[in-house]
Amino acid sequence: MRVSIGAGGRVAVIGAGAAGLCSAKNLRDFGSSFKVVVFERGSRVGGAWRYSDKTGSFAVMYKSLRTNIPKEVMAFPGFPFADELPSFPGHSDVQTYLESYATEMDLHPMIRFNAHVEKVWKDESGSSWWVKSSDTMNYEGSVEEFDAVLVCNGHHGLPVYASVDGLDTFTGITTHSSVYRTPTPFRDQTVVLLGYGPSGVDIGIDIARGGAKQVLVAHRGYVQDEGSLPNLSFRPTMVRVEGSTIHFADGRTVDADQVVLCTGYAYDFPFLDPEIGVTVRNQVISKLYRHLVFTKDPTLSFVGIPQKIVPFPFFHYQSVYVAKYLSGEVDLASEEERENELNEEWKIHGDKADRFFHVFGPRQWEYMHSLAQQTEQTPMPRALQGVFENTAAIRKANPLSYRARQYEVFGEGETDWSYMLVDPV
Template sequence: MPHFSRVAVIGAGAGGLVSARELSREGHHVVVFERNTQIGGTWVYSPKIESDPLGVDPDRTRIHSSLFKSLRTNIPRELMGVRDFPFVPREGEDRDPRRFPSHTEVLKYLEDFANEFGVYKFVRFGTEVVFAGLEENGKWRIEFRCENGDVDYEIFDAVVVCVGLYSQPRVAEIPGIDRWPGEQVHSHNYRDPERFRGKVVVLIGYSSSGTDISLELIGVAKEIHIVWRSPKTELLDRESVISNVSFHPMIESVCKDGTVVFQDGCVVLADVILHCTGYNYHFPFLETNGNVTVDDNRVGPLYKHVFPPALAPGLSFVGLPFKVIPFPLFELQSNWVAGVLSKRIALPSKEEMLADVKAFYEDLEALGKPKHRTHLLGDYMMPTYCNWLATTCGCPPYEEWRKKMNISVHLYRMPNLKTYRDDWHDDELIHQAYEEFSKV
């Protein structure tokens, strides 16, 4: 017999919205707690920055958004949408029809999704979860702060954590940084290039935010020195010749005279160190009595990045993997959670799940992957993971055109950072995508 639960979803970003839909479709009673006054999570842009631009002061004023003003997606819209609600261009003066649209268009898509599937009725705005813990009777106590400042609580059968990954900055460890007199900023607090005009900037990290921000700084900053673990390519060397960009290995140390010393022996007098170094998983509200920990950004132990074996199925996480196509991933993960809670899908035993997690960690160690990359899937692992979820849930497999398009865009992006959003060469895959969309 199916079992229907009262489920608390924490966060009304994309993960929370998709989870709410999947849970409600399954028949569960859903309450989504959202501390802000609108849906969208990290896709809600704010021009404000935190009082600590580095984002490490625990008493800083906190801003949830990590978007910079001109941000466009680095994933084409064909891949971004959930599978039964494609992210296709829509009519309207304030809509962005581009294949790689602005952040405002992504937010509008999420609003369209919430309207289409009636998700708004599940969301309680202005309610910040301050505690989530297991009661002796096996229920979950959720304490939340209301807009008027009062703290109240309710009891639930299960909790789904959907708080995202882009609000708690992760910063590089730099020898001597305490005595360095320059300014430090994390990309979480980057909005536009003007504050860096005429300055010598050391930018750490060259993944998604690092590449986009470095391109914005060209012609604005006096010099840009990019610190990157990977070796330089010929193309990047050519780029540095025709611009004010230099590439370096990691920072060796910094000095009180304002200089930055790189491992290649190069020394520069810098004004700003800009950390494009990612984020830490952060669940300050969650009490699990040690059953779930965050160790060097590994949230664990988690079976398949979702269920902690000791607390399953009452506690689950949707949206932890990174370097993924997020919305379709959320759809499959939350479908799995919904099915497990209704007993449509059976989980392995606690012992079997722990053994699977142990084997997974051993595989990562054998490959030389550090703990903080535990939840990194990437372009090549995501289809395998999604197909496992799809098979487990009884959903259609991850489409081959999605896999091919994702890899095609990834391979084209790096040598064409300035142009890949407006010039592409996968029209046949786009045609396949829209043929599939026409069947929805």
């Protein structure tokens, strides 16, 4: 099936984070002279990588954050991070990298800053998309017509708050990791963190190192008590709160001063007209072929939905695919075939489909390889997969010191897995 919006088609990209920037570049480079407009509600590129001391300012980074994926794996194809940076750079280094990418790729002419997208809908004829936006500086609004829309607003916009019996009665302070910036407010206090994802572990370590009296990280996958710091330990998940007392699943309790919910974020597209038919339930976005293309209408796509991936290369392969099928250069499965493939994938996941449907992990490699083959792009070198998997294993075994590792990659192509630990720990 050929889907082409024609030469000179107008394409709206929502968001100028890593996914939006990459999509804009590839729509320009691989599309049919598309006219691309990127709507960015902030005043600069970077998306979630923009740091601010202020909470509620679209920022979710904390001050000490460093990547948990090596820069050697994380970079866009053909655009490496600076050589002098460590393998695990800080958030400001990634922000600088994305700003450099936007400049070097000449993306700024396509970006409208301070442009808040209020509504996206399809007209009655079904032939055009309409985007209503407003300038956040002068509040002037506009409505524009487009042939296709790429949603690239990330998935850090809507914090998820865990449901724990009695948590609303906790006499201490409850916050979400999205507002965490520094460990200073937790000094000399007993702190319980709920959640064992990257933010839960890293923030727990940060608070412990920052002088907290006691830090307990509670999670469903609990396997041990002690952490690598004298004031850091682990517990089974929280089951009940009574006043200041936190009850854990194994019957133990602790009196806490603060609780930090490291419970992630929900996908959120408040600007999409409900009539379009995109819904989110249990962390699953409905009707997404290849976790990317809206099954009912392939002129709507969502770049960067999957989790536990190497984000920037992943965005690259996804957006090249979208650009090429919108230009008619790459065939797209029919709607029936898209629905069937989606249903088959759902069956494979079985009981774990809810919540984990968009969580990729090991299956990301075949996914990217398939898109690369279909779009005639160079596949991701296997050596980068080796670095990623090595990092994952060491991060789990030693979350305090794995970032001291420095990698150097030699392997190219699909058979050479060569890389070296320059400074192994």
